[in-house]
Structures are given as structure tokens and as C-alpha cells.
Amino acid sequence: MLPKNTSESKKRQSSPSFSPTPEYVSRIYFLLRKEFGDVNSPLQYSKDYEFAISVILSAQCTDERVNQVTPILFKELPTLESLASAPLKKIEKLIYSTGFYKNKAKSVSGFANLLLNEYDGKLPKSIKELIKLPGIGRKTANVVLNEIHHISEGFVVDTHVKRISKKLGLTKQTDPVKVEKDLMQNIQPEYWMDLSLYFIFLGRKYCKAHKTFCETCILRKECPSSTSPKD
CATH class of the missing domain: 1.10.1670.10 (Helix-hairpin-Helix base-excision DNA repair enzymes (C-terminal))
Structure with missing residues (x-):
């Protein structure tokens, strides 16, 4: 009421x-x-880390565009290991249309490597830990916490x-x-x-x-x- x-x-x-x-x-x-x-995030994903990468790619880009790019990205690089080891040029080519593709490719690669090697592939459950990952700022961390862990540490x-x-x-x-x-x-x-x-x-x-x-x-x-x- x-x-x-x-x-x-x-x-x-x-x-x-x-x-x-x-x-x-x-x-x-x-x-x-x-x-x-x-309501849920309009970004499409099948794995937790895919959602975080989608949010990274959404900076200065529409959700619709990201949802067009990520199925191809995750088909070409279907695992966290493949994302972590992929040449930057390949990632750049796959995410080119999202804009700022060079910086975003570095963030995606760095994110995949650190998440794989330091967090055993599992997204942390706090803003403090999430923002240690490349490409993840406070806003992105809040989005990830809300969607993946259903935790609200901030707005x-x-x-x-x-x-x-x-x-x-x-x-x-x-x-x-x-x-x-x-x-x-x-x-x-x-x-x-x-x-x-x-x-x-x-x-x-x-x-x-x-x-x-x-x-x-x-x-x-x-x-x-x-x-x-x-x-």
C-alpha cells in the first residue's frame, strides 16, 4: 500500500x-x-564474470550495443582462461564497436587475469575487493554486487x-x-x-x-x- x-x-x-x-x-x-x-539488469550474461565484463564494456556505450557484442566475444573466448590469455588485439577487434576499445580491452584482460589468479575465478562479495579488479570502479562494483550477489553496500x-x-x-x-x-x-x-x-x-x-x-x-x-x- x-x-x-x-x-x-x-x-x-x-x-x-x-x-x-x-x-x-x-x-x-x-x-x-x-x-x-x-527489475534486473538489461545486460545479458550466462556466467557471473561475463556480467562484470559486460558492465565494463557498457561505459560510454548503450546496453543494446553491449548485448550485441558480448555473445560474439564469449563465443570466441568462452572461458575465463581464454579471456586471460587472449592477445589484446583480438579482444580489441571483438569489442571495437563499444568504443574506447583499447582501454576496455586492457581492462577485460587485466580483469580476467586477476580474477583467475587471485580470486579463483569467483567475483568478490564486497566493494573493497571488487575495486581491486581492473576496470571495476565503485559504480561498477555496486552494479555487480546488486546483480550477482544481491548485496547493497551502496547506491x-x-x-x-x-x-x-x-x-x-x-x-x-x-x-x-x-x-x-x-x-x-x-x-x-x-x-x-x-x-x-x-x-x-x-x-x-x-x-x-x-x-x-x-x-x-x-x-x-x-x-x-x-x-x-x-x-
Whole structure:
């Protein structure tokens, strides 16, 4: 059941700046859940390490493109051992269309080697350990923990999440690290995993970077940045 839309709604409508309450966050969560249902990463994979590599390749690249590239990559190099021993030129050729292919090839090769030799091929279960792997930063580590281990140590912050969370009044920051800190402070931990994906889907469907569709957005009555009438 959705928390009641109390006087906080009127406060949001009259002021662009407010302190988000747990009730407000819960309403956002359940409205987005109603819109998008159960969510998982759109990246396709069959093995845990394949997912991590897919996330590495997704930097500055669409999920759709990554999903076109990875089946070929993992068919040509079907094991962690084959990825670790493959010449960089071969990896570069296979992932070329994802962009920044030289740096990504180095990350994929380094990731495969370290995961194989230091972690026995198994993805670590903490951000602290994951970020030791080449190509894995804090955001990627959060994504991997959420999807593979169903653990939420933090809040995934990409460009969509950064934009949406600011519009919703959940942060005033622009630096991803500071945005994540605000989100972890303002959002109940049990919502972290799903809300990060919900914000991404919301950003792709309604709240695009260059155009918003407030009139049809599920959060039009809640969002303090909405241009749609609240009543």
C-alpha cells in the first residue's frame, strides 16, 4: 500500500527545496515498482564474470550495443582462461564497436587475469575487493554486487540516477560520490538495489536529459521538478 500523500505534497509544490522523508521515498519506490515491476539488469550474461565484463564494456556505450557484442566475444573466448590469455588485439577487434576499445580491452584482460589468479575465478562479495579488479570502479562494483550477489553496500549512480535524484530533491550534488552519499542517507537501504534501476528506467522513458514527459510520468504528482499540474 502506498503511504498517504499528506501535507508534504503541498510543501513540495510550493518549494523546490525540501527534506525528503521516508514516506516520500516510499511513495516514489512503490509508484515506480507499479510502473516497472520486478527489475534486473538489461545486460545479458550466462556466467557471473561475463556480467562484470559486460558492465565494463557498457561505459560510454548503450546496453543494446553491449548485448550485441558480448555473445560474439564469449563465443570466441568462452572461458575465463581464454579471456586471460587472449592477445589484446583480438579482444580489441571483438569489442571495437563499444568504443574506447583499447582501454576496455586492457581492462577485460587485466580483469580476467586477476580474477583467475587471485580470486579463483569467483567475483568478490564486497566493494573493497571488487575495486581491486581492473576496470571495476565503485559504480561498477555496486552494479555487480546488486546483480550477482544481491548485496547493497551502496547506491549505483550513473548519469540517469544523478539527474533523476536531483530532480526528486534527494540530492543537490553533482559529483557521483557525493550524490551516492546523499542517496544512502535519504533512501532506506531496502530500496537501494531496485531504486537505482528504477531511476535508470525512468530516465530512459520519461525524464530524458534533453526532454521530459512530465504529463505522463508516474511521478508527476510527487516530483518537485515536474511541470505537470499536481491536481
